[in-house]
Amino acid sequence: MQNRIQELRKSHKMTQAELADVLEVTRQTIISLEKGKYNASLFLAHDIAEFFGLSIEEVFIFEGGHINVEETIRETKARHE
Amino acid sequence: MQNRIQELRKSHKMTQAELADVLEVTRQTIISLEKGKYNASLFLAHDIAEFFGLSIEEVFIFEGGHINVEETIRETKARHE
DNA sequence: ATTAAAAGTAAAGTTTACTATACTTTTTTG
DNA sequence: CAAAAAAGTATAGTAAACTTTACTTTTAAT
Numbered sequence: 718m719q720n721r722i723q724e725l726r727k728s729h730k731m732t733q734a735e736l737a738d739v740l741e742v743t744r745q746t747i748i749s750l751e752k753g754k755y756n757a758s759l760f761l762a763h764d765i766a767e768f769f770g771l772s773i774e775e776v777f778i779f780e781g782g783h784i785n786v787e788e789t790i791r792e793t794k795a796r797h798e
Numbered sequence: 799m800q801n802r803i804q805e806l807r808k809s810h811k812m813t814q815a816e817l818a819d820v821l822e823v824t825r826q827t828i829i830s831l832e833k834g835k836y837n838a839s840l841f842l843a844h845d846i847a848e849f850f851g852l853s854i855e856e857v858f859i860f861e862g863g864h865i866n867v868e869e870t871i872r873e874t875k876a877r878h879e
Numbered sequence: 880a881t882t883a884a885a886a887g888t889a890a891a892g893t894t895t896a897c898t899a900t901a902c903t904t905t906t907t908t909g
Numbered sequence: 910c911a912a913a914a915a916a917g918t919a920t921a922g923t924a925a926a927c928t929t930t931a932c933t934t935t936t937a938a939t
Contacts, residue, residue, distance in 0.1 A: 773854045
């Protein structure tokens with residue numbers, strides 16, 4: 718999963734330490750998120766998006782995996798019969 | 799944090815086992831999320847929202863904590879000078 | 880009323896987000 | 910260029926999301 722944290726942080730002219738401080742996480746967390754070492758929790762994702770005035774989906778890019786809902790439901794239901 | 803998983807699952811006439819199967823998690827996970835025992839990861843939150851054709855923010859209700867962005871930036875920057 | 884299906888509980892184990900600390904490298908600025 | 914600020918690396922530890930298994934309670938169907 719990709720994210721626009723670094724880009725958004727820079728456009729707000731903030732350092733990693735400042736962003737970490739605002740979000741009440743450590744600088745390590747910001748570095749790791751920007752570097753893609755791991756993914757934010759739902760809470761932190763929400764706080765980041767809210768801080769930048771965006772939706773979670775606008776900050777975090779979830780690639781692939783577009784499910785055909787109707788088909789998936791049919792298949793899954795069949796599997797459970 | 800609240801979520802609308804149970805409501806959405808029922809409106810799709812699915813059991814917990816079926817939803818778990820579709821989302822490729824265990825039934826325990828669905829039960830625990832519906833019961834509010836813990837929060838979904840960002841990944842799972844995305845998969846759930848996508849499955850129901852909604853945004854993460856439409857499925858998960860993040861209460862409180864509305865930050866005044868400009869003020870927070872000013873304060874935080876001051877703290878870092 | 881029985882039975883079966885669905886929902887729920889409990890607890891131990893794994894994985895991963897996040898912290899804390901300490902040190903190194905890169906970038907910025909005077 | 911030199912100093913300071915910012916960014917990055919590494920690693921051990923904690924917390925919480927998620928799994929696995931096994932058993933109990935509630936709801937639905939006949």
